[in-house]
């Protein structure tokens with residue numbers, strides 16, 4: 001308050017009016033914002049890369065790894081999703097183009113993202129991965145959708161997946177059913 | 183007219199006032215929740231996972247209610263919302279005076295039986311109920327809480343079944359004992375449970 005009185009007395013009449021208007025605005029504007037308890041998650045929009053990466057250079061090293069894999073428990077003919085970290089330790093880019101599994105005939109690569117307040121889930125034709133890049137398949141983002149599994153998926157069960165890459169490379173991975181969140 | 187020093191002084195004064203007034207308005211916000219939706223205008227006849235009739239909001243008068251919106255064919259986002267409900271309940275110490283509801287916006291597929299199985303999968307505590315109902319009633323209910331849905335992907339499975347998914351609002355809400363929705367949160371974010379727990383603790387006291 002001291003600062004403000006000091007400032008008012010030291011400026012000219014014209015700037016004083018100017019200042020008063022600005023002060024009024026500065027007091028009113030936060031009031032208009034009010035108690036905003038709503039959360040805006042619209043920032044959470046994923047950048048989509050639409051370039052299909054391929055490793056055609058045979059002499060370069062291909063080294064993609066799947067880590068921290070898990071799948072959500074569910075009952076047969078309901079829905080589940082599998083998650084993991086994809087990391088490219090090699091020197092060539094590639095793209096994940098398809099996933100198959102013994103748990104269901106219908107397995108798809110999906111992406112969830114928030115668009116204008118609506119949670120959207122879309123099938124992805126491919127997921128490119130560049131050298132040194134990590135791609136996280138995690139809840140609320142990329143996931144491997146397991147549509148109507150053949151059997152119940154209980155905590156501790158194992159299911160296997162085959163990841164198909166655009167280069168023709170395959171990764172076979174056994175995944176534990178569990179829930180690291182709970 | 184305006185020397186650089188004067189301009190500087192004016193700007194800092196404005197800044198000071200902006201900060202001060204923001205601090206004042208925000209501090210008076212504690213416990214001061216505006217009514218977002220008054221749910222007492224209409225009564226909705228819904229049904230829970232055990233096929234027990236539920237009259238909303240009357241059956242919940244006198245209690246705080248945490249409401250999540252889900253559909254069971256949702257593998258990614260809705261489990262997060264459901265888990266958030268479970269986490270809030272756990273962090274609050276399973277209060278008997280706070281009700282937890284997961285309302286399905288896909289009543290055609292989410293029959294009480296399906297919701298019962300969903301509850302089993304998530305090992306949900308007794309004090310969390312999943313609600314469904316006649317499609318038209320559920321639609322009106324979702325409209326009244328401004329939860330939007332739209333059919334997104336339709337996929338034909340290998341076995342020839344048609345599956346569809348829904349794009350949907352991602353929300354958890356708190357309704358007060360008078361049947362008024364007073365707080366609305368993002369539903370699936372991991373940071374949500376602690377926010378809701380904080381708000382509920384300050385409200386209940």
Ligand SMILES: [Cu+2]
Pocket residue numbers: 110111121143145257258
């Ligand atoms: Cu999906």
